[in-house]
Amino acid sequence: MGLLKIDDLKVHFPIRGGFFRTIVDYVKAVDGVSFELNEGETYGLVGESGSGKSTTGKAVVKLNDATSGRILFEGQDLSKLSFGQMKPFRKDIQMIFQDPYSSLNPKKRVVDIIAEPLRNYERLSVGEEKKMIQKYLDKVGLSPDSMYKYPHEFSGGQRQRIGIARALTLKPKLIIADEPVSALDVSVQAQVLNFLQDLQEEFKLTYLFIGHDLGVIRHICDRMGVMYRGRLVEEGISEEIYENPQHIYTKRLIASIPDLNHEMREKKTNLRKRVAKEYEQNHSKYFDDLGRAYDLKPISNTHRVALR
Amino acid sequence: MEKPILQIENLTTSFKIKDKYYMAVDHVSFSVSENEIVAVVGESGCGKSALALSIMRLHNNQRTKIEGEIKYRERNIVTISEGQMNQIRGKEIGIIFQEPLTALNPLMTVGDQIEENLTFHTKLSKEKKRLRTIELLTQVGIPSPTRTYDQFPHELSGGMRQRVMISIAIACNPSLVIADEPTTALDVTIQAQILELLKSIQKETKMGIILITHDLSVVAEVADRVIVMYAGQVVEMGTVKQIFTKPLHPYTRSLLKSIPSQATNKKRLHVIDGMVPSIVNMNRESCRFSPRIPWIPCNAHEESPELHEVAPDHWVRCTCYKHFYFKGLQRGEITNGIT
């Protein structure tokens, strides 16, 4: 039994138009996505901008409302809950955000930022709270005297770690990490990724890791799903998808990753050309007449692909 | 050996912050030849974008000071008048910016924005300008150029806008194009297309390209020569082969090692201690990378680190590279970035 099961999730945003500003169409940001997260694993959602990967993540924590479908967390459907009813579940599902600058309130001290979730759920004495915060600051590698500083006194990587500490204080089971390293430089990115892995081990966390950098996703995720225009086109064990992509979009995505080995240049260029050609020729094999990807079909126990 | 188009000697760019000047680009020297892609790579705050804007002299000149020489075809463009510089901008040197949405005027059609370049640098008739613009749009791979000609930037996708940006830069057949993070704002599939496009244009026009980027894999894909910058200085410079197969400077090696790749699967990534110093409070005396490799003894660094030519065309700053090893690994164990 998975920890989180997403079943045919749809998130549609209305487009208003015409004479009376009525709803004329929908942006189908997420259009029928199903996948499952097992306890303790890291599941990666990868896709380009506008593919609906972030919207999916935000639907789980109710930052977006699901239009239809189910979001089962430990067997309980979250999609029908109101903002208030969601409160007890928020303890178990936390989120890490992309932008280390805007995700921390600039007017609050670190101590207040990290204590915010604690104050919402638990009644701790000032001393207990302080001890807790010091513990988590220590976990993310920040010195205890950073408690009384303001976010602007930290670098991007340190801020991101403050954000992680904040998400940890309630001892969540699931963390939704929405592009947590894409705003960071490579060297800082490495640091944050390491922290995420260490913490996963220590706190038995499950991650839903959303990203666009395939290198990072491959590095950190056990399993992953590839999203394209609101649909999952391929899903399974990361290793398998990288080594043996089946859907044309996945192939294209992987072929596009620039290679650190400069001697592979020509090979890469040729590969891209080949994939582009296949993309044009076999379009109907992968997409229906409306350009929508087909439903996922298992091709092995661990690998599902959207094929006709 | 191709002849150099641009030669930069001891270029120093300083910004005025609270009435004091701080060097963002610190005595940088390098050259770009015809038909060559030189990549300038480094993390944010290393001065690479300041370098790009200095070459074009696009900084706010009330709070920026540029010293040293930038010789474009034997002519020092640091000292020429603004009017003379306008004859070089757009015509001889083109530039591509990072954000294709904000870099285009929202109220002007794509066609007008490209034609503007031709208006100020050629004597083409109106009709000829239009034809040339459509030719350019075709060249950068825009599917329906005549339609796009009359469209506004907001009607185009990010990739298409960046193609428009490129056609503005190459409109007058410049001999040098500066691409300042041209693919950072784009998706990876589009990034690949834009890089291929730049390469194919270069093949046709033989122009030199300075590619500014933070992404080492992009560098590995397209560059001929690589300049690694740290804290405003060049710390290592060499051919793409030298940099990627035999990196020497501790910073280059650390950077390469921290990139997640196939080999690092689920393993811990290499982390560089500390953080990039800000230009306001940095120690400009000794090796600027030394605070981040504290386990290397002080005497391994030079007192005022210089660039040393360790192999033909391969330059490294400071002598600390000779003594550098990764913490946790045996001293003397040779590791390059990739493995």
Place this chain on the structure above:
Amino acid sequence: MWKFILRRFFVMIPQLFILSLIVFALAKQMPGDALTGISMDPRISPERIYELREKAGLNDPWYEQYGRWISGIIHGDFGKSYTHKIPVTEVIAERIWNTVFLALITLILTYLFAIPMGILSGRYNDTWIDKIVTGYNYLGFATPLFIFALIMLFVFGFSVGWFPTGGSVSSKVDAQTFEYYVSKLHHVILPALSTALIATVGTVQYLRNEIIDNKFKDYTRTARSKGIPDNKIYTRHILRNSLLPIAAFLGYEITGLVGGTVIIETIFSYPGVGQLFISSIGLRDFSVVTAIVMMLGFATLLGTLLSDIILSLVDPRVRVE
């Protein structure tokens, strides 16, 4: 495009409807009605008054009265003025052109001051010229129109005597002659100038900020990277993008002027709609008052509509729908 204007127009209908309801309700609240004058007369018996009221429909339920009133307005009938004893439309028609003329001159003067000042101080910001303009802005922003107008009247009307201190035209000239128009202009200059000097401040400040903003925009940098000379960058890029919102504010500017007419016409005893409004309130001539509020309400709504249309015409980002 037409669809947009049409839709915007239809949005106005409920607004006008609510406005008319409010005005009607207010009119009902106003002390006295068409028969108040007679009912004070002791020679007429209360029964007779009741009869008269009945006949005039004043005892009907409010919605019937409202229905009659609104259908009258739609047909251009605002009722009769108690004090002038002629149809309200005629009373207003006498004055409206004066007000329109004053507003037009004010508008022209406002932009005549605002655009050069805004451009100069935006382009050469932090120079002496900018400091002068900003200083003027500070003063203008802090000076209430009525005080400035009074001082203008005191200085240029009474003390120096360059301009007339009241009326819209000299009584000594004949209509339709050249002197007549000169005299009209002579009368309108001082009130228009007073308003414009104060009203221009907002536009100057806005334009200045826009220009400074646009100077540092990425697309301006792109333009510079093309090797376009500084002057051309201003005319082709920065000014075009900065003047756009100013053009769109034209409508709101008109809306603002409507409010100003009440004060300015009172101070300069200028026979326009604003002054008529104040004097009618004083005389309790409420059919005139309601008519003016309705009309000017309509004018303000038109002003905002105009702004929206201009904006959608000049900005391609709005134009595409």
Place this chain on the structure above:
Amino acid sequence: MKGESVNNIQLAKRSPSGIKIIWQELKKDRLAFGSLFFLLILLVSVYIASFMMDQKAIARVDIYSIYLSPSERNLLGTDYAGRDILGQLIFGTSNSFTISLCITSLTAFIGLSAGLIAGYFGGVVDNVIMRAIDFIMSLPSTMMIIVFVTVVPKFTVTNFILIMSIFLWTGKARLIRSKTLAERELEYVQASRTLGTPHWKIILSHILPNISSIIIVNFTLNLAGNIGLETALTFLGFGLPESTPSLGTLISYARNPDVLENKWWIWLPAAMMILVLMLSINFMGQALKRAADARQRRG
């Protein structure tokens, strides 16, 4: 890189609380600081004087001393009913300022609540509030206030404040709404929602402090504007009732051309008082605006 490093420095310089920044910025701006100092002295002395003086004595009609020019007995002369101008000026100043302050506070409260609610919740709530605002803003407000004032059965100061407030909260609500909308999109607000923080707490303890400097700036500028508006309406005869003299009352005597032309001591001091009040409040407001708006600081 330049933008980034410059930003970092600005960030570092930015002190944590909005009020603190504002205080520091005020101290730096000599003109604004002087204005504050001057304003405080002026208001304190006006309030003390009006407290000590006998209002009835000043309102008493004295037909033997009509239109006296300034003299030792009446420092600023007398009006058409022989009343002392200086006394009226002092009462007028304190009344005008107090009432404008009330109007500003009331509109600030309404505008802030409406703006925060509309901006934070969006959707239908926002739509309803915005339509109401659009409607009120499209009314010819000066005229509507005048009509309301004449229609209201029992015209009192409270009623006047309420009527003014009905028409004056909308601009502020709009401003606050747009700032709230922008703030809401920032990730720290989203983060608070995922942390289980209730809506009211997010609005009050996260969004409000982050827009506080704008609120303060807007409050000051509105205060100055409201003094102008109140006195203008009183000048026209539709502002404060006779029993509560305002600065506008004194100026309204100048509607008589004879007073305007020949008896400057009646209206000019009041006009100058309004100018001085509005200017000094505005100087402070503009300095605060520069402090709040980094773009302006850049020059």
